[in-house]
Amino acid sequence: MENKKLLAVDLFSGAGGLSLGFLQTGQVKIVAAVENNESAQKTYKRNHCRFVHTYDDGKAIKYFKDIKKVNFQQLKDENEKIDLVFGGPPCQGFSNANRQKSELISTNNQLVKEYVRAIEELNPDAFVMENVKAMRSEKHKFLYSLKDRQEIVEDLGIELIPNKVILGKHNSLTSQLVSFLKNSIQRELDLSQFIINDKYLYSKISHINRKEKEARIYIAKAKKDLQKALSNWNEQHNSYWSTAYEEKWMKLRDLLLSEEYSDSSSNDLFLILNEIIEIQKILMKMNEIQANSIVIVDILSDHKNVCVKVQTYGVMSYLISKFKSLDYVINEDRIINAAHFGAPQLRERLILIGVKKSFVGEGSVVLPESIIKEPSLYYNVEEAIADLEDLDPFTIMEEDKPIDKPLLSVCNPLLQYLRGATYKLRNHVMTETTNTALERFKVLEQGQNFHDLDEAYKQTYSNPGRTQNTVYLRLNYKTPSGTVLNARKSMWIHPRKNRAISIREAARLQTFPDDFVFEGAKDSQYQQIGNAVPPLLGRAVAEQVLKYLGIEEGYEKLRSFIMR
Template sequence: MEKLKVMDLFAGAGGLSSGFEQTGKFKVKVAVEINENARKTYEMNHEDVILHKDITKLKYVNDEGEKIDEFRDIDVVIGGPPCQGFSNANRQQNTLISSNNQLVKEYLRAIEEIRPKAFVMENVRTMESEKHKFFLNESDEDELVKLGIEPAEEYIKIGKSTSYADKLREFLLNAYTDGIELSPFMINKDLMSKLTTLLKHAKKQSNKDLLYFIQKETNQKYFIKTVNQHWLDQHSEYWNSLYQLDWADLGEALKNLVDGNAQENSSFKEKLENIIEAQKVIYKVSEVIDNKVKLFDIQLKLHDLEITIKSFNVFNYIKRKLADLGYVFNEDKYIFNAAQYGVAQERRRLILMGIRKDCLKAEAVVTPEPLFQSRDEYNKIYDAIGDLENISPEVDVKKDEICKDSHRPLIGSPLNAYLNNSDKIYNHVRTETREVALKRFQSLKEGQNFHDLDESLKTTYTDHSRTQNTIYRRLAYNEPSDTVLNARKSMWVHPAKDRAISIREAARLQSFQDSYKFLGSKDSQYQQIGNAVPPLLARAIAEAVLQSMGVNAEEKLEKILLNEVKSENTSKEVNTPEILSLQGNV
């Protein structure tokens, strides 16, 4: 049988593609990835793939609706469109509407226009929660009626009420009704950021703190240039004459502060806060207008300004849309833990697997059966990286190739044998260890994290009580890993060595085989790995897709990971020193 041709959207470093191709029944023909370093990694590891950059610019069909170019014979579409949750709790963030959520619709556009035989969509497990939503826009209404979705009314706080509130509300409602572009009324983001920081200092009890901040060399240069040269030109237009007067007064007050002349703080602070809040509100209503979101009202509520809009749940919309397109999918079981499919990591993801009705050869869409049922059975961190313990990683990202001259895989670990598919180790590179970090590493035992450190070692963190318990986690050989994100930013510590885990070790925790090479800066490589779908999980999903379509994989994952070791009841418990000595302590 000819291999099924695949298009991988939001492909990243290629974990999903790798798992699919490992079955021997899929060939990735087209991939789409916008990140430059991830694209380089993808190209390095996947030959003969047409790699596109921007999904929003892709045209799959001609004006008659016929598939064109490389999209004509795509059988399967896979990918993980970014999807960001929203809640009133994060309304203080700069953006109201995540452009990422619109990429979910781009994924669905590909399905709708190409009509592949099957699809796989991978995402964060919280995607089904109410926080993941689309805001109703002008083009949604007819489709939502067709899909039987009733959008819900929402009241979202977009800023604090100020002395401008009534006039600002009137101006913004008129702007929305008349389709007025709001950018001429907004200051640039750099200035907004400086003023926001300035306000934080102004709210402190002493004027000394404010003067100290504004007279820092870089800040002083910035404000002298901004205030003296073109303060009044920071807005192309002013939405209100009182606001314009306050802006002029703020410029004079800043000029005095730059010159070292402190003044009565309360009036300055009030005007600064009013202006910042007005800018936040204008910015967020501008987002509403630019994204064609339907705005039903702007209201004054106690101390806040609220907008009234409508929203609908992303996951519910996806399911209704795909069903309407003629696909059946796994409606009941869609959260999968990578550890149950051999990955030495607990990583739960939402994965939808859909088959076009005319291509379904099973009674229902098949989901992969877990190979390992309980935490005791899961592969451990030692299975993934134990054989690399005494191979010292480099710190220079360019020195990313080490020969395995005297290295041997772990005895009795099918996962380790699977990962060791190359006579070289690529990307065994770690972050450089500074003095404070080394002291932290040395004081942590397996399983401990930042919160277990002595208080004297927490001083570089402003509010260490808010630090996540995955930061400075010393991994425990005898446990599966937590979800791998960016192991460099998390400062994950090797189980037995006083150093950060290497890029290759992070890749192995994600089940990337040693032949898979990562490109880009050190931080980029760690990030690519953290963003990826573990290839072993992808392979399990791919096998289930094949089974749903009446096709068998060349070699099943079960055979690779559940070989004679398990049948002999060999314990998964790891006793590191004994095993290392057994191997000659390479």
């Protein structure tokens, strides 16, 4: 490569954790980055623009928001060649676990295929795709549609797996509804005409349905909001799929207008309301299935639910088959732990590395070898943030200003990296603590969480048993943290202080150095950090990719400055 930097495109770049790892090698130049979150893109621009000055041509990075609108072929032509692509597309896949939601197919699913489109059109020498561990599971799947036939069945030969999708629960009109839906498929009916027009109205009555215990109070409040809808109730549907359903809809109006509520009328209201909402869920999901051209095998009802039989294919099966068809060699072992590469955090992620066969021949592609293998040698929370313990964080974003860091005579290798060359600290801002939260903070020891609280401290939660173990977690100085998500939403507590951890402390756990400054609102900054790939993990992956592309000299290796 003769010291010429590799040209890279960063997809779903977020704040820039993965790309920072690549840039730290000094061997990579980013020519374009795609990110639809405005605050994350501001963070990316602020921190990555400084690397532009190290480029021979000094050209600025091109930024895009909507990946679906990016002309990758033009991007490739402008740069003659793109060597690397990296990024982590969001992907929920399909799961019956999400059947309570009105939407069945996440719009994020298509973003995985947009990532694939980028690889296909840019044809880089190597790529890195980062994602959640769950993506490797066959439960993480796509619904098979008519437009998939050429690529999935004929070109890639992927096996289709029968699956049953739950649309909604049984109700008194189930047999009629199933017959209607089967007939609608044959007649190619547009189901949207049978769905409630006013989304606000649907949201309101759904909320009422969840408030049965406080029915009288809540309906009285809701009536003011529903006045307009109640006055033109019959026009809330363009069409009724059955006379029986129409009668229930009109009966619901009468019950909502009623001035007096007896136990029997209240029971009638919630019985009818529940049925209408379940029917609407079923119609909305079937409409979504038809709109996405999902192949329907059958519609049926079991002892509890109305279901549709479809065919599916695994997200990972698709990705591996597709990338191999594009002449990439892919790593077999795909789970990596950030703690093995210097992060004070036990964070497992899925990493796909693809390298063109022309570079590796009959050889294999593997993940980078762990630098720190023994759990007893993992960096811990204390080693990453203890020097900030006596610096009181700001609580108001407007007050955030550079503050002097305490001088240290000795630093462990991780802390030396985190502190960098700057003597000032930014983003040392935390969420404000309510009195209720503060009382919980005071009784929790290091390593304890919400479930260790006495029952008296849990009364503000409607269902305390369902609270995750990461909520109200007081970090333990002597161990790595768990996976950093949004530390504000999780209410993570400082190991020794009765306060939330700050944005900067969360950033350090993710191995962002202090000179990396986050932009946006407080919650956005916490979220950007939680969404990011730890830069040290990104750097380890970058070094592995560079090795496959024939670049092993000319830069300091991660191992040399992170080993104790």
